[in-house]
Amino acid sequence: MNNTAVQYITNNSGKKLGVVLSLKEYTHMLEAVEELEDIHLYDKVKAKKEKTITIDQYIKQRKRKKHA
Numbered sequence: 001m002n003n004t005a006v007q008y009i010t011n012n013s014g015k016k017l018g019v020v021l022s023l024k025e026y027t028h029m030l031e032a033v034e035e036l037e038d039i040h041l042y043d044k045v046k047a048k049k050e051k052t053i054t055i056d057q058y059i060k061q062r063k064r065k066k067h068a
Contacts, residue, residue: 004025006019007019007020008020
């Protein structure tokens with residue numbers, strides 16, 4: 001991430017209300033959050049220790065259920 005000076009939006013008494021980011025910094029932050037969410041979801045699913053199946057098996061099961 002870029003090491004630019006942080007710009008804050010403040011009210012009349014100086015309380016910080018927001019921050020100004022470049023589009024590049026904002027995009028970078030969103031991508032980082034999405035990656036962390038993916039990691040969290042992966043960890044959550046792996047913790048269940050459920051049996052896995054291949055994508056081909058899944059598709060066959062879906063087709064059978066659809067035609068049942």
